[in-house]
Amino acid sequence: MFAAVAFGLLGCPSDDPMGSQGTAATGTDGATAGVATRVDTTAQPEPSSGGPPVGPPGEFEVLTYNVAGLPEEISGSSPVEFIPQISPLLNDFDMVLVQEDFWYHDALTAEITLPYASTPWSKAPTLADIGDGLNRFGVHPFADHERTAWYACHGQFDCSSDCLATKGWSVARTTVAEGVEIDVYNLHMEAGGCPMDLEIRAQAARDLVDAITARSPDHAVIVAGDFNLDAEDPEDEEPLRIFREDAQLVDACDAVACDDQRIDHVMVRDGPDLALEVLEWWVPEQFVDAASGMPLSDHLPVAARLRYVPG
Numbered sequence: 025m026f027a028a029v030a031f032g033l034l035g036c037p038s039d040d041p042m043g044s045q046g047t048a049a050t051g052t053d054g055a056t057a058g059v060a061t062r063v064d065t066t067a068q069p070e071p072s073s074g075g076p077p078v079g080p081p082g083e084f085e086v087l088t089y090n091v092a093g094l095p096e097e098i099s100g101s102s103p104v105e106f107i108p109q110i111s112p113l114l115n116d117f118d119m120v121l122v123q124e125d126f127w128y129h130d131a132l133t134a135e136i137t138l139p140y141a142s143t144p145w146s147k148a149p150t151l152a153d154i155g156d157g158l159n160r161f162g163v164h165p166f167a168d169h170e171r172t173a174w175y176a177c178h179g180q181f182d183c184s185s186d187c188l189a190t191k192g193w194s195v196a197r198t199t200v201a202e203g204v205e206i207d208v209y210n211l212h213m214e215a216g217g218c219p220m221d222l223e224i225r226a227q228a229a230r231d232l233v234d235a236i237t238a239r240s241p242d243h244a245v246i247v248a249g250d251f252n253l254d255a256e257d258p259e260d261e262e263p264l265r266i267f268r269e270d271a272q273l274v275d276a277c278d279a280v281a282c283d284d285q286r287i288d289h290v291m292v293r294d295g296p297d298l299a300l301e302v303l304e305w306w307v308p309e310q311f312v313d314a315a316s317g318m319p320l321s322d323h324l325p326v327a328a329r330l331r332y333v334p335g
Contacts, residue, residue: 061181066253082201083303088248088288089311089321090212093157098257100322103128106313110320111135113310114331117327119162119198121210123250126154126189138162142169142194157195158210158249166196166208172235174228174321178195193232195239204334206296207240211249213263222259225252225273229263244295244332247273248288250323255285265293276302276328290328297334304329 091099091110107128114120114137125132129144138161145155156171173192193211200206211232216225236245238251247267253260255275267273277284279302286307292300305328311320 025100038174040316047054075301079201079203079334080332082199083329083331084203085116085190085327086119086121086246086290086324087327088115088121088123088210088250088290089114089323089325090123090250090288090322091125091128091132091282093124093128093132094154095127100215101320103131106184107131107163108134108311110311113308114161117162117308119160119164119208119210121160121248122158123210123212124157126157136161140165145171145190154189156190156192156194156212158192158212160194160196162198163229164198164200166198169196170208174214174224175231175291176224186310188264193235194279195235197243200332203240204332205243206295206298206300206332207236207243207267209236209245209249211247211251213250213252215252217259223261226263226266229266230270233266236271242296244298244300245271245273245293246290246300246330247271247292248273248326250287251289252287252289253289270293273331276301276305276330277326280305282306286324286326288323289327290326291318292328292330299333299335301333302328303331303332 025152030166033253091103091107093103093107095102096102108131111132115137121185122132125144126149133141135259140163141161142159144159147154147235149155156173160166170193171192173190177187177191190212191212193209198206198208200329211233213228236247247310251265257265268275271293276290276292282305290305292302294300305326307324308327311325312318312321
C-alpha cells in the first residue's frame, strides 16, 4: 500500500511504453516485451532434452514482504534505519518476493547471500520513474523474468497516490528441483478506498487471472505479494473471489486455518504434474528493530512452507 503523500509527479503508466531493461544478474541482456512490460532473463537454467524422470517430493519456504522503500520523508516506515536490518534476515528463506523496493535497493541487498536475484527496474529511481518496486531473491534459479503494469492507476495527491509508481506484477519460471518448475508471480495491487481504486483492483485481478491462464496452463503457480485485499472487508470480496475461484488459487492462510488474514498473501495452485501443499503459514517474528522492537516496515512479512509432489 502507499500512504497519501504531498507530491504527484507520475502519470498513470498504462499508456506509456517502458524504457530499456537492465542487465540480469548473470550478465544476460533482457528485452522489452510490449507496452508497460519488461523482461529480463535471470539465472536461466539449461534447457532440458526430453522429459526428466519424476523426482522425489521436496519443501521450501516463501516470504513476501512490502519493505516500505519509498524515500524516508514519505515512507510509512524508517527505511534508512530499518532496510539494512531487513537485508540479512531475508537469507532465512528459500524464495523471497519484495514490494516497494524503490530507493534503498543497495541497502536491501547488501547482506543477502541468496544466489539468485532479479534485476531492479533501474539503478537509480527518480520521482519521475520510481518503477514497480518488485524484486525477488532465492536459492532457486529462475528464467524469463517479466514485469507488467496494471492497465490503470488512480490517485496522485489522494486515494493512496498509486500513480506515483508503476504498480503491477512480475513472473518468472522457477526451477525448485531437477525437472520441477513453478511459475512464481509477485504483485503489488492498487491501494486506497476510493471508488476508482475498488474498480481497478477488481479489473486487475481479472487481468492477472487471464495472464495466469494464458501463460501457466501447464505449470503449478505461486502468486504472492501486497494484494491490498482484506478478506474481512466486503469491498475486497470480489477480487479475492476472482483469484480463488477463477484462478483456482488457494490462500496459504486458508489452507492451514491461520485465523489471521492480512492484505499480504501467498496463494498456490497445483499444476497438471505437480501438487503444491501448504504445510505452514506464519508471520516471522524476527523482522523487528533490535533496539525498539518496532516492525521494520509498515507491513508485517508473511511466510509459507510449501511441499511439492511431482507426478
